[in-house]
Amino acid sequence: MKVAVIRTGVANLASVMAGLRRAGATPELTDDPAAVAAAPAAFLPGVGAFGAGMAGLRSAAIDRVLVDRIAAHRPVMAICLGLQMLARASEESAGVDGLGVFDATVTRFRGDVRIPQFGWNRVAPTADSALVQPGYAYFANAFKLDALPEGWAGAMGDHGGPFVAAVERGPVLACQFHPELSGDWGQALLRRWLEVSAC
Amino acid sequence: MLTRRIIPCLDVRDGRVVKGVRFQNLRDAGDPADQAAHYEATGADELVILDVSATAEGRANAAHTVAAVRAVLGIPLTVGGGIRAVDDAARLLEAGADKVSVNTAAVDDPSLLTRLSERFGAQCTVIAIDAARRAPGVAAWEVVTHAGTRRTGMDAIAWAREAVARGAGEILLTSWDQDGTRAGYDTELLTAVSEAVPVPVIASGGAAHAAHLVDALHAGADAVLAASIFHDGETTPSALKAVLAAAGIEVRR
Numbered sequence: 001m002k003v004a005v006i007r008t009g010v011a012n013l014a015s016v017m018a019g020l021r022r023a024g025a026t027p028e029l030t031d032d033p034a035a036v037a038a039a040p041a042a043f044l045p046g047v048g049a050f051g052a053g054m055a056g057l058r059s060a061a062i063d064r065v066l067v068d069r070i071a072a073h074r075p076v077m078a079i080c081l082g083l084q085m086l087a088r089a090s091e092e093s094a095g096v097d098g099l100g101v102f103d104a105t106v107t108r109f110r111g112d113v114r115i116p117q118f119g120w121n122r123v124a125p126t127a128d129s130a131l132v133q134p135g136y137a138y139f140a141n142a143f144k145l146d147a148l149p150e151g152w153a154g155a156m157g158d159h160g161g162p163f164v165a166a167v168e169r170g171p172v173l174a175c176q177f178h179p180e181l182s183g184d185w186g187q188a189l190l191r192r193w194l195e196v197s198a199c
Numbered sequence: 200m201l202t203r204r205i206i207p208c209l210d211v212r213d214g215r216v217v218k219g220v221r222f223q224n225l226r227d228a229g230d231p232a233d234q235a236a237h238y239e240a241t242g243a244d245e246l247v248i249l250d251v252s253a254t255a256e257g258r259a260n261a262a263h264t265v266a267a268v269r270a271v272l273g274i275p276l277t278v279g280g281g282i283r284a285v286d287d288a289a290r291l292l293e294a295g296a297d298k299v300s301v302n303t304a305a306v307d308d309p310s311l312l313t314r315l316s317e318r319f320g321a322q323c324t325v326i327a328i329d330a331a332r333r334a335p336g337v338a339a340w341e342v343v344t345h346a347g348t349r350r351t352g353m354d355a356i357a358w359a360r361e362a363v364a365r366g367a368g369e370i371l372l373t374s375w376d377q378d379g380t381r382a383g384y385d386t387e388l389l390t391a392v393s394e395a396v397p398v399p400v401i402a403s404g405g406a407a408h409a410a411h412l413v414d415a416l417h418a419g420a421d422a423v424l425a426a427s428i429f430h431d432g433e434t435t436p437s438a439l440k441a442v443l444a445a446a447g448i449e450v451r452r
Contacts, residue, residue, distance in 0.1 A: 012319065014295035015276075018269045048320055113201075114421065116322060118369060118399045120202045120244055120451040136202060136451040138275060140322040158200060181275045181297065183239060 001198055004039035006066075007031045008046065008056040016045050016079075019180025023190035031060045041171075041197045042069055046081025050106065050143070051093030053081050063099055070101055075171035075197030083167065083174035084143055092143050102149040102167070108142055111160030116142040123165045123177065125155040131192050132166050135185040137177035139165075144176055171197045202451045203443065204244035204422035205412070205436040206277075206401060207429050209234055212251050214260035232267040238429075239274050242437030244451060246272065247300070247371070247424060250280030262294040269295025277325055279371075285314050292319060300325035300371055303344040306351060306358075309365055316366025321398075326367035330355035330388055331375040340388055347375045355388070356395050363396045370400045371424065377405030381427070384411055386418035393419030409434070409442035416448050 003025045005016060013029065020027040020043070027043065028035075036042050044066065046053055057063045069076050070086075084090055087098045090106035098106075109115045117139045125132040126148065132155040139157070145164035148154045157165040157176070167174045173193050179186035210217045215229040228234070235246055248268065250261045258281040265278055278291045279300030288299040299319075305311050305326055315324045329347060330340040340355035359370055372392055374385035384402045393400040402420035406412060412423045428434060440450040 012292045012297070012323070014266075014269055014293060015297055018295060019273060021270075022273065047322070114399055115397060116368060117201060118322070119204055119421065121200065122202075139201075178275075181273065183273050187273055 001025050001040050001194055003027045003041045003043050003194075004036045005029050005043045005045065006036060006057075006062055008044075008053055008060075012047060013045055015178070015180045016043065019187070019190060023187055023194055025190075025194055031062070033061045033065045036062055037065045037069070041075035041077070041194070042066065044076065044078040044082035044085070046079060046083070046085060048081060049092055050081065050084055050090040050098070051096045053085050054093070054096050054098060057085065057099075067099055067101060070172050073170045073172065075193070076173070077193055078174040079178060079180075080141060080176060083145070083164075083176050086167075086174055087145060090143060102145065102152075104145055104147070104149060106143045107146055109144065109160055109163070113160035116140060117159045120182075121157045121159060121165075121177075123155045123157055125166070126153050128153040129155060129166075129168060131168050131173055131189060131196065133185070133188070136182070137165065137175070137179070137186065138181040138183075139177045141176060171199070200449055201421070202244070202449045203416050203420075204401075205242070205439055205450070206245045206247055206422055206424045207238045207243050207436065208247040208249055208403075208424050208426040210249050210251050210426065211261070211264055212253075213257040214264050217251065231264050232271050235268045235276075236271045238436065239272055241435040242440055242452070243274060244422070244436070245275040245277065247277045247279065250278065252281065262290050265291055265294040265296050277371075279325070279327055284311070285318055288315055288319065288323075292323065298323050298325050298369070300327045302327040302329065305362065306342060306344050306353070309361065312362055312365040312367050316368070321366050321368030324367050325369045325371055326359075326362040327371040327373065328355055328359060328362070328392075329373045329375050330385075332385075338387055338391070340391075343375050347378075356391055359392045359396050363398050367398065369398055370396065371403060372400055373403040374405060378403070380405050381407035383407070384415040384418070384420070384423070386414050389415055389418040389420045393421070409439050412439055413443060413446045413448065416443065
């Protein structure tokens with residue numbers, strides 16, 4: 001299946017492209033809103049700061065396209081900063097509006113833990129999660145969502161306290177971790193998302 | 200809770216693995232992609248590729264090596280060796296590295312860390328520090344460069360702090376006294392550095408047994424890097440993790 005991978009700024013996308021290819025997809029890099037709107041599935045990567053990521057989406061006029069896709073339950077996967085940009089705002093970039101799909105503010109990790117969170121952490125799906133299996137995922141983040149938005153399933157992790165590891169509803173899946181770097185477990189998740197997206 | 204990581208290291212010269220694993224089930228023991236896939240399948244949490252090419256021509260192969268490894272590798276990949284400028288790092292990241300590691304070039308010009316971190320993020324920027332004790336039994340270490348041949352006089356702990364302040368998101372800490380000895384990591388050094396900085400510290404240099412890994416992780420390391428311990432097929436990351444788990448250390452299994 002063709003997956004439109006949204007090119008936002010200087011994010012390194014080689015791992016994402018390779019991961020999607022291994023999962024059987026045909027990823028195509030694009031910053032064209034019409035291509036993102038038309039693609040059977042859209043993929044929002046995210047490395048870097050919240051403010052810069054949102055500025056990239058807005059200047060390419062992809063922000064509305066993504067919100068519309070999600071509202072229409074059309075396949076979208078967002079990872080790392082991509083998940084955070086679905087929120088209303090972030091402590092990382094005060095005063096910058098997120099996409100507002102989730103009525104929540106992204107916060108920084110606190111407490112006596114390594115920040116950023118770098119490495120493999122246990123992921124525990126909610127009972128109503130259809131895509132996420134229990135296992136270990138690879139994270140590289142200093143910010144996170146604190147609680148699952150109402151009406152969404154997903155998964156939680158723990159790093160000095162609970163945080164949101166994944167949010168899902170139908171073929172819309174947002175992961176705080178990097179499935180493309182999470183070994184066989186991550187590959188299996190990409191495949192399941194591609195399967196539900198093909199329906 | 201974050202698990203502790205086991206990170207095999209591949210030394211690559213002119214696109215070929217040197218001192219690689221001698222496993223019979225590998226098609227080509229000198230092929231970095233075959234070795235990388237093998238390590239992922241046997242439980243590695245990440246992989247480091249160190250390009251030890253002596254020439255610019257050899258280093259030009261590094262991006263091809265990284266692209267070939269990336270195509271088959273589903274875990275994080277750090278690449279080091281010969282990175283002296285932001286453009287060197289950009290080539291390797293575009294080819295498929297997730298992080299780049301700098302050593303001598305950052306000692307020569309610490310602003311390189313800031314430029315890497317501002318362009319690619321701290322999560323991409325690893326500072327490799329080679330440290331040697333100022334004298335046997337003395338709890339003070341200095342930074343060495345050029346494969347240990349040059350003593351800088353710089354305090355290793357202070358350099359670790361400065362590197363993090365300048366944007367490094369992770370420290371790959373090699374004890375130059377222990378490296379190659381198979382006598383275990385320098386646990387005192389690991390404790391001193393991991394207490395001095397908030398970012399993860401990867402222990403390197405001296406591992407020969409699972410007990411050495413346990414000691415390093417108890418001393419404060421977040422991850423352990425090893426190379427020769429895997430080369431004769433005497434053990435695998437998965438086998439080591441069984442020992443770590445039995446010692447009460449959380450690992451991904």
